[in-house]
Amino acid sequence: MAITKAMQFNKKQIRMAEFAKALAHPARIAILEILAVSDMCICGDITEQLPLAQSTVSQHLKVLKSAGIITGNIDGVKTCYCLDNESIDELRSMMGSLLNKLGESSSYC
Amino acid sequence: MAITKAMQFNKKQIRMAEFAKALAHPARIAILEILAVSDMCICGDITEQLPLAQSTVSQHLKVLKSAGIITGNIDGVKTCYCLDNESIDELRSMMGSLLNKLGESSSYC
DNA sequence: GTCTTTTATCGTTAATTTACGATGTATAAG
DNA sequence: CTTATACATCGTAAATTAACGATAAAAGAC
Secondary structure: OOOOOOOOOOHHHHHHHHHHHHOOOHHHHHHHHHHHHOOOOEEOOOHHHOOOOHHHHHHHHHHHHHOOOEEEEEEOOEEEEEEOHHHHHHHHHHHHHHHHHHHHOOOOO | OOOOHHHHOOHHHHHHHHHHHHOOOHHHHHHHHHHHHOOOOEEOOOHHHOOOOHHHHHHHHHHHHHOOOEEEEEEOOEEEEEEOHHHHHHHHHHHHHHHHHHHHOOOOO
16 A cells, blocks of 8 residues: 555654553543552552452553553462552653643644 | 442543543644644644544544643634643643652552 | 635444453462 | 462453544635
8 A cells, every 4th residue: 555644653652642541541540549549569459449340440450551550460369569660750751741842832722 | 310430430530531531542642742843723734744534633633622632713714723721731730740649659569 | 606625524334442240260278 | 179369351242432435514716
């Protein structure tokens, strides 16, 4: 197929969208907040804090894990979830530079 | 009004997820960047800069507009799109406080 | 008036997401 | 070994998203 349009999406745009997609559900925001306020990694008891079935929460955790935002370590019969600080730094950096760009805009309607 | 599961998430979480959802596609990130680098509101010529059909770009613009991130003003036969600085400030503030929370976490795995 | 341009919306298809209950799996407890 | 616990995965249904071409609508050009 012929290339009719010059531009493809670049890696930053794709990664940024991936991050945003991982954050694009209230349940996943809630999960991150739960992990954040906890002093330690949370083994279980995330489901009890959410209005969702266990399998659904597990799915949301998988989405966050796939995006690299959290890690999950099996510890005996439980799995301990934890924020991935490195990825969160990456997110902070990318989001920061995007918002900077948008903030510098002097245009108005 | 029926009580739904979604009602158990708070408004900030829902709004944050809504913002994130609007950013959750490379095309929409690209559109925001195009609007940001332009000195003025862009009337048209967004489609030419993206590898997508005109109707698809129009859909993406609608998503960004619905989330409040951009505005669209009809100007004769054209429509001028522009970043909505107020909403972007709101996004910056919400994203900032979320990332702050996540960054303060001392847990590790 | 008609024609052209610009953009939104319609109609449709394919893919993805969200949700749940049921089931599988691995470990700990007894 | 058997049972219980914790979590992942499967199967599935409903809703949403993304993509496109076709069409509609609105305004300027002629």
